[in-house]
Amino acid sequence: MFEVMGLVKKSGLRGDLFVTELREKSVIYEAGRLKEYSVQEETGYGLRVIRPDGRVGFYASNRTMEPQVFLNGALEVSEFGDPVFFDIPSYPAFLEWKDFVDSKIEAMDIHEMVEIGEYLVSQIQGEYPEVCVDLELRAGWEGKTLVNHHEERMHFARTFFRIGVTVNRTTSEDILEIYAERSWGNKDINLEDLLQEIKRKLDFSKSLVKMRGGRYPVIFTPGGSLVLLYPLLYGLNGKNVVLGKSFLQDKWGKVLFSSLFSLLETSHEPWTLGTCPFDDEGIMTQAEKFLVENGRLEEGFFDLWSGSQAKRSSRGNGFRPSYRHLPEPTFATLKMRSGLRDRETLLEELEEGLVVDSVLGLGQSNVASGIFSCSVQLGFYVKDGEIQGRVKDVMLSGNAYQALRDIKEISRDTRWVHGRMLLPYVLVEPLQIEA
Template structure:
């Protein structure tokens, strides 16, 4: 981390010498490795290490961003000179600019977030063992014809500094295991997957259980047919329900609102979810991949209520979109090394219900349980919604047979107001959304 801090300070010095009035810099360093197993053979083994730097310079209301993977002093100087030259030719943006010194984060408890474990990097053999365990467990299930399994590890360090006095960094790591299982052949082939990821290796579930679950899900898809066309209740399984809330968070993103391209432009202070449901963002949750001590502009991270009792309380803002809308940043800036900050939500939590998924299946009577979706046609201005879906047909509250090749459609504003949540959200996910029932959607099938 010391090396990354030195790089960001060197970039700021170079920017000042090149003529920048203000600047911020980012340095990233990471390693990643992955093992892929297919048909019982090692298909791919990869390991990468990289360092990347980025610099944003501001001159008046003009800004420019540059990035590089070469960290030599000569490159830093050229990078700064190029950025300043670009900024002088850039169009003026009255909303661009760094945070004021009284806005920036100065104290945070990085240890409390537990974003990185104090453990050595797993070697390739250990990752291969996990991938093979997942594959073997899936292949042990009768009816499974092929399995693709993977295991991976990553570790990333980030440090940012700015001419307004901000400086800070953190690191995070990740472990993952996944499996895709296939059953049948030709046009009758079906597949499904299972996967898990955690920051701490000790929190990871057993790899064989992941493979067994992928096999179980794939076999349940065998013999899928198109469902009936009509208007039916639709239950979004917990695996895909977060996509509905994702459409909500996209619509309240400050970038979309500032452009005037959001189907929720007139919804501030109005009801967007059923009474009793709230949406909370908390980037300070422990051992969660989306947590962070500060945002991409050095503002402190904080828990905030986005929707309370169904009422939309605010937009998701960085400094620039906040200035354009006449509001304060919500500390939601995200950025990479080659572009300015943009607003982005992290660690969102939807209120869970009291009923189980099985209770909602029973209550829906006849309809569709969606377990996977493909494609997306979402009108950003009207909220009109259409997606390809597959899952299971439900009759009299019981799952009867698998279905595929169907389309579900509606309008997001109306859909979100009719959500009925289950109580099955998984606690370790960054976005915690339970299974969600909507009492009536248009279904296009056979």
């Protein structure tokens, strides 16, 4: 399929061919027992061409076809696009990078995966016989290759290992569901740490407590802090900026948030699931880039298209969800800068408030304006510095941009969420709670 780029060059076009390869093995446990072993293999090709008049064509397929047929598919589409004002980059010949491929993951077989599955199930059910455990383990290898119209080629591959555990405890009055995950690029996932998180959540949920509605301080766990980040990431998205959908579009360089809050993109972080030397349109990614520094809005995510529209350059933020898609601006790996004190201290000093670990309904409010209004899926009521129990039927609402201003403290301890966001515990005061 690479020959198509020779044809692109010969036809006086610019363009790139994006090739993805995926090999994945997974085991799925249902209620503590193995349900399914699954193998996935996929290779796909996405061809983007830019004509001399700037119009873009795109065609995607997962079957091999004649180069001319493939190119014609893209050219047919190019009749209709509006002209773009960016160029497909040249790929550097002098830079070198290493793949993040763990041979232990590649070699992992079903017996090893089942062993891990059985271990996790037995550890949880041994201590909590009343719960039901669903589990998913995925291990695999993914590679991406880019070829441009100069017929330069770049390739990068990484492995991944993901474990997701859902624990369900049903009584006649209540259904509790707890989710915990660990994802990483190599096999070094700390199972004990995952088990501890699950056990801690189960223990804290032993009793149900009521709380009254009102304004309270709230501690977001690393997973819970997505409530605050979700609208912010929407606003930082270069496409939303260009299209007039971002609250942040005219606020670059301004101090908008608490000085405690800094958010960085670190695209070369080893073994994260976002790590990559170049993005999906051939732009080199940055080792460190501040999006927000001490509360000041620095930069958003731009791909080539949105960057050219906004008169900013792309710094490696054009990613494609699959070979079937054109690039969209997003991030590779994110870090929220941690604070100085332990999460235990934040909790101990809380007179009365709520710990929010997960919510239901993220992004279903007016995200563009920063508004969130979600039910707390897993949350704990705190009184006199101690967790009293789990709360139910409680809603949390506010404006994420305001809440980021109202950050009172950020913990020292952090955790990788989905293997690509390193997040601390965040204390925000006050937030509105309906109960």
